[in-house]
Amino acid sequence: MIARVHVTLKPGVLDPQGAAVRHSLGALGFDGVEKVRQGKVIELKLSETDVAKAEAQVNEMCEKLLANTxxxxYTVEIL
Amino acid sequence: MRAAVIQFPGSNCDRDMAVALDKVSGHNKPTQIIWHKESGLPSGLDVIAIPGGFSFGDYLRCGAIAARSPIMRAVVDFANKGGYVLGVCNGFQVLTESGLLPGALMRNAGLKFVCKDTDLRVETSACEFTSGYKAGSTINVPIAHHDGNFNADTDTLKALNDQDRVAFRYVNNPNGSMEDIAGILSENRRVLGMMPHPERLNDPLLGGIDGNPLFESLANAMVSA
Incomplete structure (x- = not known):
């Protein structure tokens, strides 16, 4: 089973990297990009076969390591 | 004073920190350097220092992997029992990631790695780390980091201010840090995390001695305790 974790900055937390990407897009002529927020995607291959259990495990992983709350x-997607 | 320095793969200020601690320890035994895979600490330690560097290549988030290493469980226990812990630069990041200090250190607002001497205002002398400085005085200490932009929610900032737990602020903010914060204390005032490097400024040959009072006051406190 594959779990996909999306980690994003909380709303209101400044994202200087996103701001730099937006600036660079503007320099390439992509007007109208009002905001860019950068995050990360983490894919996990799990041996667990029960979806609910897998989701619980991955949530715990997020709380303990994958995200700094x-x-x-973070959001967890089981594929 | 009996001190130890924790060493992670990618630590690079561990030996400088040990030299700074040796200089004030009051005995000839060298400061112990403890590898991150150790699960326990030697008994009788007064101070643990988490040094600067790029532990685990700054993978995932700065300090995140180091904060979950076996030795950090022992360091958290040590701190919870009232032990003194000093985290500098990457060490500060490890302390926030391990929950010993609040907030988080994010990418510098200017996105650049900043390496230069900076003026710091000593905000409080009411802890064993800063009692050798005069509150309100300015010291000059080098910084060298990419992720020193301190971030915390308004409740945390309020608590830090109300409880006099901001140890140092930048005079000219180099990294976008909230309220110019350069270093903070734990609630019991025995854990200090700071981005600037006092251990790099403890000999005139290194360009100054503004880091000395920090180590000296800590050592003096351990003698009288």
Whole structure:
């Protein structure tokens, strides 16, 4: 089973990297990009076969390591 | 004072930190350097230092992997029992990631790695780390980091201010850090995390001695305790 974790900065947390990407897009002529927020995607291959259990495990992984919940939100997708 | 320095793969200020601690320890035993895979600490330690560097290549988030290494469980226990812990630069990031200090250190607002001497205002002398400085005085200490932009929610900032737990602020903010914060204390004032490097400034040959009072006051406190 594959789990996909999206980690994003919480709303309101400044994202200087996203701002730099937006600026660069503007320099390439892509007007109208109002905001860019950069995050990460983490894919996990799990031996667990039960979807609910897998989801619970991955949520715990996010809380303990994959996301820093002081500044980041996360979502878990089981594929 | 009996001190130890924790060493992770990618630590690069561990020996500088040990030299700074040796200089004030009051005995001839060298400061122990403890590898991250150790699960326990030697007994009788007064101070643990988490050095600067790029532990685990800054993978995932700066300090994130180091904060979950076996030795950090022992360091958290040590701190919870009232032990003194000093985290500098990457060490500060490890302390926030391990939950010993609040907030998080994010990418510098200017996106650049900043390596230069910076003026810091000593905000409090009411802890064993800063009692050798005069509150309100300015010291000059080098910084060298890519992720020193301190970020915390408004409640955390309020608590840090109300409880006099901001140890140092930048005079000219180099990294976008909230409220110019350069270093903070734990609630019991025995854990200090700071981005600037006092261990790099403890000998005139290194360009200055503004880092000395930090190590000296810590050592003096351990003698009288």
């Amino acid at each position: 002081v500044i980041e939100n």
